[in-house]
Amino acid sequence: MRVLLVEDHEELALTVAAGLRREGMAVDVVFDGRAALERTAANDYDVVVLDRDLPEVHGDEVCRALAGGGSRARVIMLTAAGAVSDKVSGLGIGADDYLAKPFAFAELVARVRALGRRSVPALPPVLEHEGLRLDPGLRVAMRDGRRLALSPKEFAVLELLLAARGAVVSAEQLLERGWDEFADPFTQTVKVTISRLRRKLGDPPLIETVPQAGYRI
Known part of the structure; x- marks a missing residue:
């Protein structure tokens, strides 16, 4: 899952991003609304x-732009304004979810994962x-009852392939x-990850290489 974190409090942003990466997510970070629009x-x-209260371009305007521009990204507002009226207005301009600060990190992770499943078509948990069998919430992958010891990137690739149905x-x-924005598109990273994943999945093979196209389950 690829996530964009938009938060003007740099220390908080980097801390949250590090936590989400430990949960196996690919995370890009920006600190103002203009940069958020450029990245999306x-x-x-x-x-x-x-974050709702952003410099350069207010978070509300970023949210409206994403909702009105046909973006597939789901938006969770993360803000200190936690009154019911604030939540109602945030959802009204296009946010999919709303979490007030301070928040429990485990709740943020759960909400981000839930939004990630609400793709088109919607994915089961x-x-x-x-x-x-792959459970993104528990970060558990099993084959024929055998638990697979997957790295975060192997898990992410397997999740994407399964989600493609x-x-x-x-x-x-x-x-x-x-991967996040620092990934080198000219490396063999994906090929190496697929190779390791195949070894861990075992036989019979599940991942097929489609020449000149990619991979599928």
């Missing part, structure tokens, strides 16, 4: 964690295919959705 125009995010996913799409 250039990248395909699953979830945007959006547990992904399954021919003996393979048999469709081909290109290496570029895997890199875009599974």
Whole structure:
């Protein structure tokens, strides 16, 4: 899952981003609304964690732009304004969820994951295919009852392939959705991750390489 965190309090932003990365998410961070609009125009995010009171461009305007521009990204507002009227207005301008500061980090993670599942088409909380079972919430992957020891990136790639439901996913799409902005598009990162994932999944093989196109389950 790829997340954009928009928060003008730099220390808080970096702390939250580090925590989300430990949960296996690919996270980009910006500190103002203008940068948020630039990033969302250039990248395909699953979830945007959006502070409401931002410099340059207010969070409300960022939210309206995403909702009105057809962005697939789900928006969770993360703000100190926690009154019912604030929540109502935030949801009214296009936010999908609203979490007031201070917040429990575990709750933020749960809400981000829930929004990430609300893609088109919507995904179930547990992904399954021919003996393979992946639970993104618990970060558990099993095959035929055997728990798989996957790295965060291996887990992310497997989740993306299962979510595609048999469709081909290109290496570029895997890199875009599974890694953050610092990933080098010219490396063999995806190919190496797929190779390691195949070894851990075992036989019979589940991941098919589609020449000149990508990979699929």
